[in-house]
Amino acid sequence: MKFRHIFVAAAFLMLPACASLKTGSQTSAAGVPSAYALHDVYAELVAREGRQVLQVELTDDEQARQLAGAGGNRPTYVLFDDALENGSIEVSIAAELNGKSGPDARGFAGLMFHHAATDGSYEAVYLRMTNGTLNDPGPPAPRNVRAIQYIAHPDFHFPVSRELFPGKYESAAPVKAGATHKLRLDIDGSRLSAFVDGQLVLSFDDLKLANRNGGFGLWIGDGTRAYFSDLKVIRR
Numbered sequence: 001m002k003f004r005h006i007f008v009a010a011a012f013l014m015l016p017a018c019a020s021l022k023t024g025s026q027t028s029a030a031g032v033p034s035a036y037a038l039h040d041v042y043a044e045l046v047a048r049e050g051r052q053v054l055q056v057e058l059t060d061d062e063q064a065r066q067l068a069g070a071g072g073n074r075p076t077y078v079l080f081d082d083a084l085e086n087g088s089i090e091v092s093i094a095a096e097l098n099g100k101s102g103p104d105a106r107g108f109a110g111l112m113f114h115h116a117a118t119d120g121s122y123e124a125v126y127l128r129m130t131n132g133t134l135n136d137p138g139p140p141a142p143r144n145v146r147a148i149q150y151i152a153h154p155d156f157h158f159p160v161s162r163e164l165f166p167g168k169y170e171s172a173a174p175v176k177a178g179a180t181h182k183l184r185l186d187i188d189g190s191r192l193s194a195f196v197d198g199q200l201v202l203s204f205d206d207l208k209l210a211n212r213n214g215g216f217g218l219w220i221g222d223g224t225r226a227y228f229s230d231l232k233v234i235r236r
Contacts, residue, residue, distance in 0.1 A: 037079040041220060046227075048094070049180070053227040054078075056109075056220050063100050066222045072104075073157040075120060077112050079217035084113060087235040089216055090184040094227040095129045096177050101223020106130045106143075107177050108221025109228075111185055114207075115215035123152045123209050124219045125185055125194050125202070132175030147173035148194060148201050152208035173201045180227070188236070 040062035046055045058066070058076055066074065095109035110126025131139045131147040138144060150169040151157050161169040173196045175181045186193040190210035194202040216233070220226045 036081065036217075038077075039079065040074070040076045041078060043078055048227055051229070053094075053229040054218070056218060056226045056228065057098060057224065058100075058220065058222070063223070067100075067102060071157075072108075072222055073151050073153070074221075075122070075153055076221065077122075077124075077217045077219045079112075079115060079215050082215065082233075083213050084187070084216050084233060084235060085211060085213040086187050086189065087233065088184060088186050089113060090182060090230070090232045091218070091228055092180050092182050092230045093127065094178060094180040095127065095220070095224050097130070097223055098225040099223070105223030106221075107226075108219075108224050109226035110149075110183060110219050111216065112219040113185070113187065113214065113216040114209040114212040115217070116209075116212065117215070121153055121209065122214065123150070123207060125150050125183070125192070126219055126221065127173060127175050127181070127183065127196070129175050129177040129179075131173075132177070133172055134174050134176035134179065145172045146170050147175055148196070150192065150194075150202065150204070156208055168204060169202075171202050174199060180229075182230075 040059050041056050042059055043054055043056045045052055056078060062076060089111050091111060093109050095107040097105050097107055107129030108126050110124055112122045112124035115122035126149055128147050128149065131143045133144060148171055149158055158170065175196060182197050184195040190207045191205040192203065192207050193200060218228050
């Protein structure tokens with residue numbers, strides 16, 4: 001196994017706002033060279049709960065597109081100039097509603113992986129923070145069993161999986177809007193296991209883009225302000 005600590009707290013990059021895909025490179029405070037691309041999100045280093053984290057939201061243009069009916073699960077992410085085929089990705093995430101969306105916003109934030117530059121396809125697992133079982137009051141059914149979700153862009157988003165395979169690619173998770181949780185994805189060939197704060201919450205053995213050596217990054221969705229820190233990657 002090869003371990004790489006991509007960045008931690010104060011070693012986060014300061015990423016500029018952008019309206020579409022832009023690229024650049026910098027060296028972190030820890031001396032780790034890092035390159036990134038932003039796709040319809042903006043990001044900045046902020047102080048939260050006594051530490052520095054990366055705050056990510058949709059650009060105003062992308063938020064307007066989603067309000068106009070462009071659909072959910074769109075390609076909105078911070079993509080790192082690195083690749084992973086099999087292994088583990090772990091990150092600490094907090095997410096909250098930013099008040100810029102309609103009533104269906106849930107605090108969507110997670111990890112994307114197996115990204116292909118040729119066609120923009122990728123896989124992702126994200127949390128719906130307001131659907132988590134730790135919220136008080138808890139979410140009503142069926143939202144209470146829809147707090148973590150797997151998708152594969154561009155053709156396998158939650159409406160498709162929910163219709164064809166109800167309950168297979170989403171489940172309950174012990175998360176709460178505004179709280180920080182650790183999301184870890186273990187990727188082994190066609191098998192994926194997702195853990196929240198060390199608890200297994202989702203697993204299946206038919207990843208749509210299995211064994212692709214592709215890019216990975218941070219994904220967010222409609223009406224969400226997300227905070228990321230402590231990204232770690234282990235290659236196998």
